[in-house]
Amino acid sequence: MKTKILAAMLGCALSIGSVLGGQAMAAETIKVGVLHSLSGTMAISETTLKDTMLMLIEEQNKKGGLLGKQLEAVVIDPASDWPLFAEKARELIEKKHVASVFGCWTSVSRKSVLPVFEELNSLLFYPVQYEGEESSKNVFYTGAAPNQQAIPAVDYLMNDMNVKRWVLAGTDYVYPRTTNKILAAYLKSKGVADADIMINYTPFGHSDWQSIVSDIKKFGTEGKKTAVVSTINGDANVPFYKELGNQGISSDTIPVVAFSVGEEELSGIDTKPLVGHLAAWNYFMSVDSEANDAFIESWQKFIKSDKRVTNDPMEAHYIGFNMWIKAVEKAGTTDSDAVQKAIIGVTVPNLSGGYSAMMPNHHITKPVLIGEIQEDGQFEIVWQTAGKVAGDAWSDYLEGSKDLISDWRSPLSCGNFNVKTGSCSGNK
């Protein structure tokens, strides 16, 4: 009997080993990793990005692939589990031998995989707006940094809508904390008094907004024009906007400008009470350009539904993927170091009718658009920056980071170079 159990257990262990250890690299394809959660809390946002990547890869293959080879998507589900992100990233790079990875949504997932990409020297394209304060040799940030979203939005409210009082409402995590810190510093530099700024944080998935909305209402009826700058995340938005509508706060009394509400989020909300509230992004589905029309058409064809919308992070993947393709073609190889060198300065069309360029700090240039929510769940663009704004890795409004710059070109080749002390600390 003993031997039987032993055999069973050994067999089990061996089979684990063989599955974990085996799998030779298939020849003749270039593998592209897609690291987006397909289950768990983040699936709601990330599944769409996975589909976007599959579509982009399929289209590229129709055009003849890359370097004469076909591209192959390797999709893995990190299940909204942050340590699992690191493990799966390692699996993609070490075991599946992917040439680059497109993925992550939350800051914590990016922070989790970052050491893995740096250690194994692979490439990550990160498509979501984030808090900045990071520049890694191995990561390309195709979403907006705070200066590409938050500051222009506040400028718009201040100059075009004469807003004098500010409610900075956010979910309690790093992105809102940092953004609000930057905004508070920025507002104070513009002469806004402390008493005219109200900062509020709520937990993830907060669903009972009665008291907070009532406070906002009180804050807003004290005479001066008030606006809410919302960094409220995902699920908490629906009850927030519903409560706003029910307590009679409409966009012409207290407008709300959101940085995390896009077309996809709106598709899950009854938009009637939201009409006129604002959002700041670098892309809206309603952008009037040929590239955008073509993108929407192929997306709806790919996903087999003409009801599906497009959004900003999808555009970020579109830009990031095309930049990578161009850089690989330029370098003639998918080797990480060569691609890193080749990609800086690469310019590709974005979907709003212009071009975006990869900057030396691994962020990209983008236009900033401000849109008002319409009843059909789309945004009407009411304002946009005259030119394009280059992403700033280190905010000028934060104490610790205003002296830091990032430039990955040699000879500097540093993600956090302190111009005051003239030294590069941390990652090189």
Add this chain to the structure above:
Amino acid sequence: MTIIKLLSKDTGSNITLGLLALVTILVPACNLLLPETSIFHVSSYTMALLGKYLCYALLAISVDLIWGYMGILSLGHGAFFALGGYAMGMYLMRQIGSRGVYGNPLLPDFMVFLNWEQLPWFWHGFQWFWFAMLMVVLIPALLALVFGWLAFRSRVTGVYLSIMTQALTYALLLAFFRNEMGFGGNNGLTDFKDILGFSLQSDATRAGLFIASGLALGLGYLSCLYITRSRLGKVCTAIRDQEDRTRFIGYRVENVKLWIFTFSAILAGIAGALYVPQVGIINPNEFSPLGSIEIVIWVAVGGRATLYGAVAGALMVNYSKSYLTAAMPDAWLFALGALFVLVTLLLPRGVTGLLRKKEHVI
């Protein structure tokens, strides 16, 4: 001497510990000594993965000790695991020193960028490894002691206790999410550089951590085995089966429960501390109540009230989770869910129970 006595007539434990010893020696050896081209080479990925499983197995044992042997179903054991992990994470954060992105020698990056002026008091001392290790043990133990003292003394039992432990871990989850707490909020602690001066990126350090996890699991296993075989262990089983009678006989049931519960929390804390440097991040999600339920499921799948069952369960469930998330990402929740239902319905003694039944028949 005692070890031999412990292990006599316990086939399951013999095999488990034998395999564990084998794995603890072979995996690092195959990783470090064999060239990458060899078919017996174990990649760093696999080693990190297996190392993680070993930590989970230790965690599973800690749950099995109180659930399988004493009938206390803790739905909050993830909390002790995470607290141990945070203690280790704080040590690793302090080790980064001025190599953080802002180059601040004292404050971790997340504090610099949220404008913290100085290091909070509870971060002091964590620059010393011995202090951090002490905390890995002390903090979970203290929490378990206080919680257990309150709960067991007022005879909160059964499902009530389970739900209270769940509330405990949920409250901690919310607390650690708060950025004001000074534990990095949602992002948690990450970007570790080295441990005791050895780089965490090097294979040798990883192998070291792997061996440490193997040893911890082995020692944890043996100590649990010792407890369950001792007189104390018999009392535990008595409490599980008939708490009132045990009390009437004259045993101080609440004291027994309290000490075992605390010991179990310490094991969970150690597992957490070993887990963090291997996966490279600790964040509040480790406190999530669902995570704690999963631990219980490992034990149930493997077979409760047998230590090797807990180990086997942790390995099986986590391996299938790793495998299914890659193989069929859309469907792994179906598979996992079905596994739980089927095991509880059809295999109340877990998978290892199947083997034992046969053993009994033969």
Add this chain to the structure above:
Amino acid sequence: MHIFLRVLHFKLFIPALLLTLFFSQSAFCLQTEKETQFTEGIGHLLHGNFKEKALATKQVADSGDSRAKSILQAMLEGKLYRVKKDDTLVYAEIKSAQAKISSALTGEQLGFVKKRKLKKITINNKLRSSLKASLARIDLASPSSTTRLQAVNKLIKNLTPRDSLLLAELLQKETDNKVRKALATATAIAKLKTDDTTQILAAISDLSGNLNPAVRNELMTLLGKSKDDAVRAKAESALASIASSISFYGFIEKLFFGLSLGSVLVLAAIGLAITFGVIGVINMAHGELIMLGAYTTYVIQQLLPNSIGIALILSIPAAFIVSGVTGIIIERSVIRFLYGRPLETLLATFGISLILQQTVRSIFSPLNRSVATPSWMSGSIQINPILSLTTNRITILIFSMLVFAGLYLLLRKSSIGLQVRAVSQNRAMARAMGVKAARVDALTFGLGSGIAGIAGVALAQLTNVGPNLGQAYIIDSFMVVVFGGVGNLWGTLIGGLTLGVANKFIEPWAGAVLAKILILVFIILFIQKRPQGLFPQKGRAAE
């Protein structure tokens, strides 16, 4: 003669003609001025940027043209379009790709065109408020008293001292009481802005006890700038009385918020109170049954897209059936094999919850679904200027009490309720008395699950309908049941409401997160003191 006459006629004719010409000319002049203003405005509306459009709306509004109001209204509602080809201004009703259009200037029906051929006349927030102001000015003369009231209230927000005359005039003509009150407030506020001390003092007396936020703001500014001691003292005392009213109504508001949060908790927990309390089963899939109810609401609303209100009411029985049947299936296929092993049930139902979640995710996609709110559930009831209660919360509060009452009656007064209680109190004895315990178990579980489904209908009105909906409520539900006392419906009711109210009173000074943590810690400590909860179950089943 004939000729003469003709000549005379002619002679008379010319001056007459000239006269008519002259008059019509001057009228025409006035007409054209307005007309040009109107057409010019329309022209800018068609092609201008937002700034030009803002001017254009003013022109159109001031033109006094009878078409102005409907055009501005349509613009505000986003129904004003221009035909891309020939720049006709049209009203359009969009139906998928087609649009039914009619000319905005002539009212002529122009039939159907493709949506793509039209371009919307877009507005932004600035324009929206200026449109509303223009419409309000038109509305001051509206025959409807509610419209006039709204118009006055809008006016209060930016008054100038000169407005007091205009207001006095309006006040004389006004017959409606509410509008008169608003006008009186407005007049007094306008007086506050004058330099005449006696007028100011009189105005302060008129305004004492008035809770309109504009009053408070004006008194504050007055206090800031006035040098007159009498005025300052009077303003201060008026402000103090306003402040005490505000804190009183603030208390009422908090209480309402707390009760409404509590009613949601009760609704979510009460199904669990039955399955957990009555038959001792820990159902980790309870949250997912709530989720099923919410999705049922969504599906029914998709089936009846034009009658949201009816769809919502229909969803209540539908959700009860969907969740209830799912519950019975779960009970028959899994839970009945696990009675007496509560901890195993917990694990199995956790597995079920994973399966249900993933099923919903596969069918409806992981995206949240939008559930519309019927008009009778949106908005709020204005008690006074600083206290308004939202209609959806009131509805849910009442609904939750009705569900509780219904359930209570069912368990207390019906024979099935009697059987349920019998089985829960002493299973063996009940069976000996001829109660089919297995059937009762299934029914009880189905009942609890069905109630969870109903809770889902209510929650769909408050929050996201998505696969994770259930997880968000499961722990809170457990807390309510344990706090209230297992097996006691009253306990669940009191427990839920208490926790809700406590949460809302802690929240202002501790913040939302800390409030929740404090509540959890409180429950943990409370259970140590009273392990059986607020209302312990009595009888043999208690041990």
